[in-house]
Structure formats: structure tokens, C-alpha cells
Amino acid sequence: MSAVLEDYALIGDTHTAALVSRDASVDWLCLPRFDSGACFAALLGDHRHGYWSLRPRGEGWHVRRRYRGDSLVLETTFSRGGEAVRVVDCMPVRGERPELVRRVEGVAGRVAMRCDLVPRPDYGSITPWLRADGRAWTMIAGPDRLTLDAGPPVTESTEDTLASEFAVGEGDVADFRLSWRTGPDSGTAWQGAGAVIDDTERWWRDWAARCAYDGPYRDAVVRSLLTLKALTYAPTGGTVAAPTTSLPERLDGVRNWDYRFCWLRDATFTLLALLDAGYEREAGEWREWLLRAVAGRPEQMQVSYGIDGRRRLPELELDWLPGYAGARPVRAGNAAAGQYQLDIYGEVMDALHQARAHGIPPDEDAWRLQRGLMDFLEGNWRDPDNGIWEMRGPRRQFTHSKVMAWAAADRAVRAVTDFGLDGPADRWRRLREEIFDEVCAKGYDPGRNTFVQHYGSTSLDAALLTIPNVGFLPAEDERMRGTVAAVEKDLAAGPLVWRYRGGGGESDGLPEGEGAFLACSFWLADNYILQGERDRGRELFERILGLRNDVGLLSEEYDPHERRLLGNFPQALSHIPLITTAFNLAGPGGPVQRRAVTGED
Template identity: 40%
Template sequence: MAYTPIEDHAVIGNLHTLALVNLSGSIDFLCLPRFDSPSVFGKILDDKKGGCFTFFCEDEDIRYKQLYLPGTNILLTRYLSKTGIAEVTDFMPIANAEQDFAIYRRLKGVYGDHQIRVDIKPRFDYARQTCRVEKRPDGTGYLMHDPAGEQPTLLLLTSADLEIKEDGLEGMISLRHGENMDFLLTLAEGERHEPDFMPAFKKCRDFWSSWSSRCNYDGPWKEEVLRSVLTLKLLTSKRFGSTVAAGTFGLPETIGGERNWDYRYTWIRDSAFTMYAFLRLGYTEEAEAFMVWIQDKCMDSLQLMYGVDGRKDLEEISLDHLEGYKQSQPVRIGNGAYDQTQMDIYGELIDTIYLYNESGGSITREFWGEISVMVDFVIENWRTKDHGIWEVRSGKQRFLHSTVCCWVALDRAMTIGDDRSLPYPLEKWRTVRDEIYEEIYDGFWNEDLQAYPQFLGSETLDASALLMPLLRFVSSKEPRWLKTFEQIEKKLTADVLVFRYKQEDGATDGLEGEESSFTICSFWYAECLARIGRIDEATIVMQKLLGYGNHVGLFSEEIGIHGEQLGNFPQAFSHLSLISAAFQIDKQTRNTNACAR
């Protein structure tokens, strides 16, 4: 079967869900009504059974171009052929309510005449259901029903004459020079959206342009940073304030391998880093909304990840009826890591609260009490073995990154308390913080490896050690950390690409097969180069890394050995680390230039 490469997609969204649109104009992925709902279109996971909303230009010798309107998430897909030029404009209006969904699609004959084939095949409930289609009695559109009645009925409004098939709609459009043909896919219930394209287009464009104008970054790679924060915004729920780790599920980290996870959930770690990116760029409202979600859903008993709405049970199951992207099985929904022990999340969350406080956010007495309870938990449990930042399924260890983050939890909480003059047991907290520091600095150090290893007593390198100066645990000039950096650079890099760890070097995560380079680690590498003063190298590494992004500047989770993008898409981790690296390289460059003057 012919699968469109992961990187040959762009994304549109309404802050409740998102859709993947490929280079030829096919919507290959969409879940309704929100990110972690069942899919309606899933062609990217099963070329035959997954379902899609396809425009296919029948012109000869066709080439495709795809781009976003600047500062927006409005997508243009162009068909360039001997006949001329045709164009598709795709966008989703920003929805105020979760059940308020629409995709506007305009076919435009820019130059010449074209034949466009339309194929619309919803496949409800992760393609476990087909669809039942009927024409509306007034003849103004088509209703597409979930036969099981579990998902909302879709309404297609268009003046195109389409043929009702057993499992969808088909038709051929003769698109002439200067003509437009509009399609509005929405929900039958309520009919909140008018079919007129231009008013909806203008409102959507105004929203994104206004939101983008608030970005305060003015350094190098400004366009890439803006595209990244626009992508992070698309991964953020307007209703709940939570963010998802990625827009998709089941896309493989290795073709044909078993590392195929569901990332449509709210990881505390990923969300904390995302809020850091938002705060750096001046987007305080997003951080405030996330803090409300945290206080409402998580402070009583923190776990690794949640549903977008805060639900805690994310049972992992396999969709055996789906072939998987390029025959990569199993295709999983839910995520079995949700109940893992992960000590790092306490530090990452409290670090985000610290940054929120630094930006002027409110720390109420009640909130401080909840933070203090969290700190007390860290004090009692910082030596607890866990599954680490990478959520290994091979058993618990005393992971370096987790222990560093326990130190971060205490250090940042003390800073918040001092800044706000809030009560806390100074001697107790400081004693444990310093005890954690000493154990890491001396106890974790591996003299034979000449590095801080993946976990206590390990002989394995792990790229998460790159975070030690980023979290301010050590100076970027600390000799032991510089030796660790040297070993990572020597053993875990392939030019500018960085692997999390190497199975061949003794790492084990409980899964079969090798994985590809990890994009977030690659951007950490670029940032670390800047921090240690190798600014020219950092700039080159950054520029080369950006070259691995796709045609519209999006990144998935990993970059394969053939340069292809792998894993779920688009990936928040990748984009937030891009922002952090650009920010740090710009900062170090400005500091160096200032000193030179």
C-alpha cells in the first residue's frame, strides 16, 4: 500500500482537536470532538480502512506545494501542472465549545481548468465503524452517520454534486479558471457555522494574526520559533487549558517496530516544558489556564499523565483491525505508562510554577499549601526507583534525571517561598536539597565512564544528562558535566542528530529493536553548545537541525537514519525544545557581542 510519509503532512486545528492534511490535499487524520476522542479519518494508520477526505487533481505531471499563511494555521495546498494552477485553502474556525467543530475547504481555479476528484469516507470509532450517508431533505447537504450512534453525525455543506456510495461520498468537479468550490464539514447538531467561506476565513485569520503578534521573540530563526509556538497552541485545549504531547496515536518510532504509542494525552512533564516555552515568548494566558487545570485536576495525587479533561484511567489497548502506518503494528490507543512511578514530574511541575511566579502569576496560600505537600512527598520519596523520563518498561531504577528533578522541586519551591515570603521549614528543605545534590554529584558519577550515567550504578549514557545545566543543577562549565557532554557527543550523536541512549551500549527499555534519533535531544545538544560557549557550532547545528523539519516547519518525535520523520506528529517536545535552543543561542550571541563591544 502507498502511505504518504509522515513528514508530508501539515496540521490545522480549532483548539479542541486537529487534522492532518497531506501534500495532495487529503485529510488523513482527525479525531472528534477532541484530541483524545475516537478517530473519524485515519488513513495515515490504514491506507484502505482508515478513512479520509480527499481532493485528487487529475491533471498530468502534477507537482504539489503546501504552505501556511504567515502567522496563522491556515493552510494552502497547491496543484501545479501543465494545465495550470489549482489551490485548496483549509482551516478550522476557533471553537468556543468542544462540540463546535468545522473544517472549511475551498477549491480555487487559479489558472486554467482542472478535474478534481472528491472522495469522502468517514470511518467512525477508530475505523471500527463505516458510515451511513443520506442527503438532507432540503437538498443543501449530506449527513454522514456513525452506524453505532456513538460519535456525532457529520454534515457536509457544498454545492458540488456528489454521489452517495455505500460507505461515503464521491464526485468529480470541473474546476474552471477563476471559479471556487466550497466545502464545509461540520456537525449536524446545532449547525453553528454559516456556509459562507470568506467571513469565516477572515475571522480565523484575524484570530491567528492577533495571537502571533503577541510573540516577543525577535532573534534568529524567528519564523521557525513562531511556527513552533503556533503548533504548541494547536496542541492546547481551549476548554481545559491542558496540552497534549502530540496530535496523533500509533505512528511508529521505527518502521515495522512495536514502539507505536498514543500521545494524545496530557503529560505533566511535556506540559510543564510547553508552559516554559509559552512564558518565554510572552503567552501568560496559556500558562494561567494550565495552572487552573493543574490545581483542579492534579494536586490531590499527581500522576504521570491524564486525559485532556483530567481523567486518570488511560487503559492501553491495541487496534488489531488497523494495519498501521507502513504495516507497523500494534496500533495502540490509551497509554499503559499512565500509572508508572515518575519522580521527575514533581521537579518539572514546580519549576513551571516557579517560572509562572516569576512572570507575575498568582501563588495563593491554598496553592502554596498544595505545593508544600508535594515537596514533602519528594522529601520522603526522592530515593524511590522509577521508570525515568523515557518511561522504560524494563523495570525501575534510580534514574539520574529523576533525581536531579527532585533537587529542582526543592530548590524552586524554596525560591518561590522566599520570593513570596511564604512559610516553609527552611532547614528541613535545605538539608534534603543539599543531600540530593551531594548524592548526585559524587554518588552518581561513574569514573570509568567519565560521565554521569543513565541511572545509579549504570554503565550507560543517556542524553537526558544534557538537561543538568538547563535545569540549573550544575554550571555549564562544571568539569564533570563537561566530561559527560563530551561522552554524549562522542557516543550518542550522528552529526547533529542525537540518540536518547544506545541499546548496543547496554541500555534496555524493555522493548524490541533500535530506535531513531530523538529530536528533543538534538535541540538540547544545540542549546548546550551555546551554553558552554561554542556559539558558532551551536548556530550551525541549529541550522542543520531545522533542515530536518518538513516543508512547513513541523517536527515529529524522531528523525530516522534515512532522514525521515518518525513517531507521533506534530510533537510538542520537539517544538518546545526548538524554541528553547533558539532562545539560548540568541541570548549567548547577544552576551558575547555585548562583551566584545
């Protein structure tokens, strides 16, 4: 069985990423891209499905690990008595081909080591051919060609497994490199891991040094920014929601989705986080990915796209994988891409508005796209949809979706009044007012003083905490204060907030079916800050920071009963609001305030 999520660290090369366990086993790696088949898939099964372990022999080892400063170079140190050894892992920022580089460093005494390499392309389903070429080994299966260059010789080989046993003393090093390519190897001699590791560390440190945040939470903000950069596909600028698939929202459940794609809903959140942190170039690249991805007719806009902007993301079940902690099915692809979610029109309109407001060079295609989106919304905003949480049941009149339709109309008006762009501002003002009046009449329960999940419902929805973020109502409005109080009462426990009450009944007053959704806790903290309760927001923020693992990573959800992270890992939509809330705590004029205050029109 794979390790608990807290035991994994992330390394990556801005094209794909790997998860390395606390005992220095690479249990997840898709090559050559985030959305490719995994050659190591033990994360979703066991060692039969592919892994690469590099650790000392014997038992009783104490493990410490860390990233080297502000980088994605990972150090795992094993110590026992007077013995100590360090494993250093990194993926060099992509050059000619993807590479995973590992170095064993002797720290104290003489330590016996073992390397086990079990490649299984296509999500653990294929056993490749293994061929020796001097001290290098090649593993071939269909389009996948993996080459292992190793300092220590391979001492054991079977039809499908390579192993080495060796020892390192203080000051000794042993280097390994696994590379991927489609054609024959170029034959270039490998010079070892030292310079590669140093160059990789320097690249990440230089990138992190551009961060504009200089407050008390700098380490957490920089680690989250590094994680976002690692989840960005460099050729297009698209950011995946997570580098994994099918990590469950409930350990024995079926809510196991593929998150290795780009969601439009994350557009504004990502853009603002990058801009506030000083990464204008990356924000501009994300804007360009967004424009390319949604090009076409507005009614054809999807919820999510591939990292290169592709639209077809067919959902398949990988029935040979037993799943993480037995959670099945394991899926590749995501059928939610075909859902109708009204709120994404507001998110795209807002993202392009924020890009313009922050001085990202204007693009004629952006305004042409926005005009088309408004033409569509004017005739379709009343339609029911699947909502922000991508519910696979019947479509409903979700309140949050209507609020985002309001945000779309508001940003269209602002484009005309604030930036002098050509458009029917008066008509859009009337639309904005019409949506506002309907939401307040049908999406608000005056008896309970709270907005509700959908029209005619008594259910709550933590997505309603974002209402002040877009300027629909100020956080101080009594209707928002009532909504916050209702969420605290019905959807929160301590620092944790659930999205909504799911099926399956209740236990200890908490909804069953999934863990608490971590982004919702940051949204609640933002409301406290906007309402002037800064100390309360800070306390909540710091309690959620305490749920990160030892290398600063968060997944999508958290299970307070099992005290475990849940869902795909690491999750962009947990790290993005972490950055935003840290900036909001830094003082007036944080990203939520700037997003909400759009000026007079």
C-alpha cells in the first residue's frame, strides 16, 4: 500500500512532477507530461505498479527531510546511531528531455544502501523490456523509452526489475539518473548529479527571489508559489489543479477524480496570486493560455481543458489499479469538462478584467472574447447548471453561479467605464441589476438571514463565502454576516469548513462523504478580515497552516476523524487562497479588497 499523503513531497520540472515518499520511494511520475500515463503508479496501488526506491538497508532509521532553501530540490536524511546518509532528489528544469536525478551522500559511518527500480508504463499496466548497455540500462514499452544511468552497478536484474546494493561512507556519493525519450539515446556521457542538482537549486532560488511578499508568512507563501510554478506546464502557461489522479475525497469512496488538467474556475484566483506576488510574466502566460483555450463560440466554453488547451478529456476507468487505500475506481480523464457551469463565465470575465487592471498588456482578442461571452450570458444566465462543485446530478439554479453571472456583467460595465472599451454599458448595467435583484429575492432566505445553495433550497454552500470577493455585497452587509454565521454553525468545525452537507448522513455533527475543503477555510478567514476581525482571520489562517505536511504541502481536503489529508495532492486550489489570505493579512488593499472594489461607474 502507498504511504499516507502527508508522507509525500513534490519535485518537478515545469512539464511534469513526481511524488517522493518519506522513505525515498518515487511512487508517482507521469512522463513526459502531467497528463501522460504514469511509469510509477504505486501511489494508486502497490509496488507491482511501479516505483523507484533508494534507501538504507535495515530497520530503525530516523527520517528527516526538507527542501534546500526556496527550491524544489528535496533532501531526505536517514540516521541511526552513528550512521547517517542523505538522498537528494530533483528534476532538472526541462531541457532536451525529462530527467529524474538522485544522489546518495554519505554523512556519517558507512551505510549499506539498496536501490530498487520497477518501471511500469501506462499506469502500472505494462512490463517493459530491460536491456543492458554497459552500465546504463534501457527500459522500452511502446512510446516509452527510459534509460537509467547509475554510478553503482546493477547487481540484480530480472525480466522487469533492476536492483543495486552498495555502500557509502562519509563524503562518498553515488549518482543515478532516469531519463525519458521516444527515440534512441543520444549517447552523451553523463557527468554525474552534482552540477545538475546545483543548477536546479539555483534556478528555483532565483525564481523564488522575485516574490514580492515580505511578511510573517513568507516561508508558507514562497512554498505555495513554488508549488504553483511546479504545477505549471511551461510550454503553454497552463496550471494543473494537481499532478495526480484519483486520490479520494473519502478513503473508501468513489469520488476519485483526475485533476491533471486546467480549470477555468481557478483563473482569477491564480492570476491574482501571481500578480500580487510579483510574477507578472507568469500571470501574462496564464492569461494567454486562457485566451487560447477558450477560443471559439461562447456556448462551447468548457469547465476544464488540457494543459495544451485541448478540449477532449474522455474519462476512463483503470480497472487494474486497486486505488489509493482501496478507493476505486481509478480514473484517467475527467467527464466534468462537459458540464455546464455558469460561474466560469464570471471567472473568465473577472480574470481578463483583473489582467487589464494590473497592467498586463492589452489584447484585442481578450475584449472580443469578452463581448462574445456577454452575448451568451444575456440569453442564458437564467439556465440551471451543475454548479461550482461539479455535481453530477440534475442541474439547479445555484446561487453562487448567479452571483458569478452578476460579476461577469459588472466586469463588462467596468471595461467600458474604466478602460474606454466599446460596448453597451447601459444594457449591461440593466442586466447586472436584474441578476442582483433575482439573487437577493430567490437565493436568500430572510427567515434564516443567509444565502442558500440554490433557489428554493434550505441547504448552505461554502462557495457563498466568496460573494464579497467579487463585489456583489460587502462583507459587512448583514446578509453576508448572516451567511458567515450560518456557515460557521452548519458547515464548520474548528478551523475546518465543508463545502456543503453531502449524502450518507451525519456523524458527530459533521457531514460524511468527504473531508473538509481547505480552500473554504481560507475564504472564511478572508471574510473575517474584510469584516474587520483581523485577529480572528489570522488565527484561522494559522490553524490551517498547521495542517500542511512537514515540507509545506496541502491536498484538497482534510479528514478530522482520521487526521489525514485527502484528495489530489498537492492541490493548487488550496495553495492559491493561502497566498491570497497571507496578502490580505498584510494590510488594507489585499487581493480580495482589490478584487471586490471595482470603483464607481
